[in-house]
Amino acid sequence: MVRPMVTTKHIQPTLVFADEAGNIYDHPDLLMLCRRGHELTLPRPDELMPLPEGSEFFLLPGRGALGFDPESGEVEELDELAVAVFASPAHTLSAFAAYAKRPDAPTLPLFAYGAVGFAEGRFWVCAKKVDQDRRQVFEGIPRERIENGARKLLTDLPGNRLVRHLTGCALTYGCPAAKNLALGRFEAPLPTSRVCNARCVGCISLQPEESGFPSTQNRIAFSPTEKEICEVMLHHQRKEKRPILSFGQGCEGEPLTEAARIGKAVTSFRKAGGRGTVNVNTNASLHAALPGLAEAGVNSIRVTLNSARETPYNIYHRPSGYAFSDVLTSIRTAKGLGLFVSLNLLYFPGLTDCEAEWDALSDLVAETKLDFIQLRNLNLDPELYLGLMKDVDFGPCMGLANFLKRLKKTNPWLGFGYFNPYLDPSQG
Numbered sequence: 217m218v219r220p221m222v223t224t225k226h227i228q229p230t231l232v233f234a235d236e237a238g239n240i241y242d243h244p245d246l247l248m249l250c251r252r253g254h255e256l257t258l259p260r261p262d263e264l265m266p267l268p269e270g271s272e273f274f275l276l277p278g279r280g281a282l283g284f285d286p287e288s289g290e291v292e293e294l295d296e297l298a299v300a301v302f303a304s305p306a307h308t309l310s311a312f313a314a315y316a317k318r319p320d321a322p323t324l325p326l327f328a329y330g331a332v333g334f335a336e337g338r339f340w341v342c343a344k345k346v347d348q349d350r351r352q353v354f355e356g357i358p359r360e361r362i363e364n365g366a367r368k369l370l371t372d373l374p375g376n377r378l379v380r381h382l383t384g385c386a387l388t389y390g391c392p393a394a395k396n397l398a399l400g401r402f403e404a405p406l407p408t409s410r411v412c413n414a415r416c417v418g419c420i421s422l423q424p425e426e427s428g429f430p431s432t433q434n435r436i437a438f439s440p441t442e443k444e445i446c447e448v449m450l451h452h453q454r455k456e457k458r459p460i461l462s463f464g465q466g467c468e469g470e471p472l473t474e475a476a477r478i479g480k481a482v483t484s485f486r487k488a489g490g491r492g493t494v495n496v497n498t499n500a501s502l503h504a505a506l507p508g509l510a511e512a513g514v515n516s517i518r519v520t521l522n523s524a525r526e527t528p529y530n531i532y533h534r535p536s537g538y539a540f541s542d543v544l545t546s547i548r549t550a551k552g553l554g555l556f557v558s559l560n561l562l563y564f565p566g567l568t569d570c571e572a573e574w575d576a577l578s579d580l581v582a583e584t585k586l587d588f589i590q591l592r593n594l595n596l597d598p599e600l601y602l603g604l605m606k607d608v609d610f611g612p613c614m615g616l617a618n619f620l621k622r623l624k625k626t627n628p629w630l631g632f633g634y635f636n637p638y639l640d641p642s643q644g
């Protein structure tokens with residue numbers, strides 16, 4: 217069914233809420249509210265979009281739904297529970313769900329909780345599609361194709377533990393990166409490191425008992441050999457015309473702690489005629505490792521950070537044995553080596569898009585001439601993050617659209633997206 221084109225300027229979604237059993241309802245009168253940082257507000261017309269396919273609904277335990285009564289001009293709290301959405305990949309949330317947290321409310325697990333409302337027969341979210349790439353769209357791909365691809369990998373590379381690990385991830389956990397490897401398309405994951413020199417509050421592969429919420433992925437339990445890594449890389453680049461091969465996955469620690477092993481694997485890969493973009497997703501803590509990786513044949517790095525300012529960075533990433541200045545040195549070094557440098561910016565509505573953050577980020581982009589910013593939603597209980605940042609001054613908030621517009625205006629070469637781009641060698 218083709219839905220009639222509805223321009224968002226007419227839209228005022230109503231509140232969506234749920235009962236304890238998880239049944240979702242839209243309220244007849246109360247309007248949808250959303251949050252940016254501590255600010256409770258109606259959604260801006262320019263930030264509403266129809267709920268993207270592949271998004272998931274979350275019931276928020278111990279949190280009452282909040283709506284706006286246009287008659288009285290008051291905010292109303294319902295007895296029923298608040299609802300949020302986890303937007304599908306390639307979409308960045310510009311506001312998160314509005315709710316009233318009750319005393320017995322548990323900490324929310326490691327997801328991002330987008331604001332959602334209902335109007336014109338559909339759900340609307342405060343988000344922006346920041347990447348047209350379809351690598352994490354699996355609608356229309358029968359599971360059988362993934363199973364066949366995994367089976368073929370196991371047959372082609374018997375005894376390769378990395379293949380056994382990744383085919384398990386594809387078929388058991390439904391990991392999108394591992395599924396793409398099984399399908400022989402887009403970006404192949406190359407988890408390698410078991411340890412990390414940071415202790416990010418929202419680490420998805422390792423959470424201390426006392427954090428109160430589980431990690432969403434199991435950290436890899438072995439270190440693949442250079443041969444195992446190189447075999448997977450060569451296999452993938454034979455399948456995909458525009459292959460991307462990425463170290464630093466959600467199920468591992470920090471890849472730069474395995475720089476020597478990665479360097480040897482990439483050298484063998486390139487020596488064997490391996491094509492494609494070889495990328496390292498990293499916390500950029502060990503800049504001394506970069507020249508060796510560049511020489512081996514790595515083309516790009518993606519640096520994860522929640523902020524371009526030292527204080528909020530240290531509060532969230534909790535570096536151990538390195539400092540924020542090392543991250544900046546890594547970015548400068550990588551640019552000096554001719555690598556393509558992306559930031560994996562962990563975006564939190566109402567803090568990331570504030571003046572103080574924008575200033576620091578824009579200065580970093582302008583000074584280093586880094587190439588690209590991937591706008592990932594920070595997956596953490598909003599109250600927990602706001603609590604961590606309570607003593608940090610962020611200044612006024614400008615909203616995602618203005619944040620991007622101003623960054624682009626000030627740094628015209630800068631690209632934005634959600635995924636690691638393929639670097640076409642013919643484009644120099």
Ligand code: SF4
Nearest residue numbers: 412414415416419469
């Ligand atoms: S850098 Fe990655 S692996 Fe290390 S603590 Fe942070 S999220 Fe976890």
